[in-house]
Amino acid sequence: MKAIAQKFNATFGADMTGPAIAFLAVMVIFGLAANNFISSATFGSVAFQLPELGLLTLAMLLPLLTGGINLSVTFTANLSGLAAAWVMQIYGGVDASPSAFLLGVLAALATGGAAGLMTGAAIAYTRAHPILVTLSMMIFLRGLGEFLTRGGDVSGFPSFIAPIGHGQLFGFPIPLLIFVICVGLWQLLLTRFKLGFGLLMIGSNIEAAQYSGMNTRRILVLVYTLSGLMCAVAGVIMLARFNSVRVGHGESYLLITVLAAFLGGIDPFGGFGRVLPVFVALIVLQLLSSGLNLMGANQHLATALWGVLMIVVMAARTIVSAYFASRRKKG
Template sequence: MSAFDRLNARLGRETLPLLAFAVFVFAAFSLATPLFLTGRNLSSMAFQMPVLGLLTLAMMVPILSGGLNLAIIFQANLSGLTLAWVLIQFGGPEAGVGAFLLGCLAAIAVGATSGALMGAVVAYVGAHPILVSLAMMIFLRGLGEFLTRGGDISGFPEFLGVIGHGNVMGIPVPLLVFGLAALVWHIMLTRTRHGFSVYMIGSNIEASEYSGLHTKRTLMLIYTISGIICAVAGILMLTRFNSVRVGHGEALLLVTVLACFLGGVDPFGGFGRVLPVVLALVILQMLSSGLNLIGANQHLSTAVWGLFLIAVMALRWLGGRLRYGTGRD
């Protein structure tokens, strides 16, 4: 085995092609507009990507298990509403760090509870994850609209801006949060028994049961963890925008699925790695920012994302044909 093959096997077969494409996109937009390489634009991308990245991680693990979590946006929003409510109870703009920490714990509890309920129904009732998560999405959206009457909640302590807009040694705090979450996801999927169980369930849940894995417990934990990372995304959104709204970020739902598939996550479960998904997120962010800088219509980026997915699938199919042959004599 060559050094290239060993590197490709270690990083994942999707990583190197995505890395090459990321370099190509970066170079193309750098040549297309001088604004792309400015510190302001790079900083803007670094602040924009983390929320989408956290929501993508929340979507990734259910897909790896052969399921789906359509409720991620509203889990994040309701968790953000929970934090907002706690802050308001402690004085709103005058609330202290203790109130914020208490609100974060409450927000994470809401995200975890909603995820655990979905996981319990999927695991013990046997309902399809799409139907279960769709029902949870509708419930959380309706609950949020009822609690807020469809409006925004704002007016929070100024120190929250440090989380949403601050830097540590020049690195945006939201990017650090996402980087830490991605590292935890990588370790969880590659170094823990739970990660092994996730892949096994996604590959063949019946075989996993016969092999002695606690599939029901694992499924419940999968959706619970997904809910927790949604809560983190909701907290980050509140600190970024200094407001909470139930429908905030609805357009990101399908983008998270797109990022997972671009990153090589098998839509039927059982295969996928964190690093290629992170690279896919970087590419999507560069495409969005680059097209905006060259004056393209804001809706064009969505079309380009779709074309990019089609191109990637075509290249994977072609690569498979070239590597393994046509199967004909």
């Protein structure tokens, strides 16, 4: 057993221990307790529901790695979706052309990028705590969206948009493919680009990063701008999935994105974390939700169990890390 654990850590990294334990636990428990849990229907449901939460978690991931946070991810996504919706409404609504949709996507990316840019600039140049800045941005975006929509939603889009939220390509859900591409981009960013190394340095010790000659302000601005752009992608996916946009869509996802990141081994204080364990953690959370639905459990119970799962996995990860640390000391 020890040899298996050591081989696993050497191959996948110690931060995969928690998500792997959680994945196996969920599969075994619900495989025994829920009928038809291990089926194509369950995994199909997970594949279509995962991208919304997953994209928002990716948007949360980069700020967390710098030791910050982005509490405005859901409202940035919704306002970006509203920007795309308004562009399509201007150019015909349900009769809008593909070029109008592309223009709407650009408007969404511009909106998300601008929100992230303002947030990053405020954090980088005022040195205000990210919680305060992003909380202020969240309140601003929510208020702005409700003012512009009068608390309602925007709907009525061309039919060719629907496959982006519900369609398949070569047997794979299109939103899942988009999410996997985004996971790959974040993986490349963190492992192959100077920005990835820089944001991890900032998360470890921002003073040391400054003394080493890094432009920490520029890195922080880029981090939050990229976070905003990922929010915009999530906003477009939600627009296509729900065929409408509302300021409050996905509001409950905010704290779950933080939960998924920490479950995936992201250091709460920044400086350490990888994309793959977070991806596995997201699958675990979605499988947990689907398993409880099959058992007829209340959705509020699923939310409570997400918290319990987080505590259990963090405890297990701490115990495993302590075990291997003691073994190394012994020689």
